Amino acid sequence: xxxxxxxxxxxxxxxxxxxxxxxxxxxxxxxxxxxxxxxxxxxxxxxxxxxxxxxxxxxxxxxxxxxxxxxxxxxxxxxxxxxxxxxxxxxxxxxxxxxxxxxxxxxxxxxxxxxxxxxxxxxxxxxxxxxxxxxxxxxxxxxxxxxxxxxxxxxxxxxxxxxxxxxxxxxxxxxxxxxxxxxxxxxxxxxxxxxxxxxxxxxxxxxxxxxxxxx
Numbered sequence: 001x002x003x004x005x006x007x008x009x010x011x012x013x014x015x016x017x018x019x020x021x022x023x024x025x026x027x028x029x030x031x032x033x034x035x036x037x038x039x040x041x042x043x044x045x046x047x048x049x050x051x052x053x054x055x056x057x058x059x060x061x062x063x064x065x066x067x068x069x070x071x072x073x074x075x076x077x078x079x080x081x082x083x084x085x086x087x088x089x090x091x092x093x094x095x096x097x098x099x100x101x102x103x104x105x106x107x108x109x110x111x112x113x114x115x116x117x118x119x120x121x122x123x124x125x126x127x128x129x130x131x132x133x134x135x136x137x138x139x140x141x142x143x144x145x146x147x148x149x150x151x152x153x154x155x156x157x158x159x160x161x162x163x164x165x166x167x168x169x170x171x172x173x174x175x176x177x178x179x180x181x182x183x184x185x186x187x188x189x190x191x192x193x194x195x196x197x198x199x200x201x202x203x204x205x206x207x208x209x210x211x212x213x214x215x
Contacts (some may be wrong), residue, residue: 002031006038012162013064014040018054025053032061041162047072048093059083065116065160069103070094077104081111086160089152090120091137092128105142115144116160117152132197135190146187176205 005011014035018028032042041064046054048068055076058066066072066080067088080087089103108115117138120126128134131153138149158168167175180199181189188197201209 002035002038002040006040012041013043015043015045015067017045018052018057019046019048020050020052025057028054028057029061032057032063036061043067043088047076051076055080055085058085064162067118067120068093069108070099070101072103074107077108077111077113080108081113086114086116086156088116088118088157088160089138089142090118090126091141092134093120093126094141095137096126096128102137102141105138105144109144109148114156114159115148115152116157117144117149118157130193132189133193136193139190146190149190150186177203182211 002014014032016023016028016031018025023031028044032044036042042058042061043065044054044058044063045067046052046058046069048070051071051073055066055069055072056079059079059082062083063085065086065088068090069076069087087103087108089105091102094100094102105115117134119128119131119134121129135146135149135153138144138152139146144152155164155168158164158166165174167177170176170178179201181197182199183189183197198209199211200207
């Protein structure tokens, strides 16, 4: 499928789930190498259930991101840093699967990696679209500060998609896509969970949603 997708310009990235029982290391290397030759940027979901060396593979191939990383050890973290691969951490899947093996976010940040956090929204292992819930898990379970978690969910995430010059922060020249929350302090975004604090949502500077109670 890759040559057809490349010729029709249907995707920017090739992603693969490298894990025991799915795509193993050699299969993943083969697919990602073929994708790279066709001009795709690479992403990889790795080391979620076992430490199979997926983080090292992502570093070896120069992937843009390595996602999950619940089982990645210090050697894997060092490999990601050496190749400047951004970790995308998905604590919602850890929570939903009833696991306690959260990624080593603190070690990754201390190593100088620009960590990203995301929902991993899917019906199989992370049935949530709530970024505030992910912020809460990042702070309570992965020991990130609220500022680190918000940065990971916004500008770091934008750069992981090669869109850091357009979105991810409020700066002149970027798209005015942002939400306003009913909070007095930014740290409340990660403190409260289980209900919406959204006051209003703006896309391209235009208000597209406003909480009914504020109308």
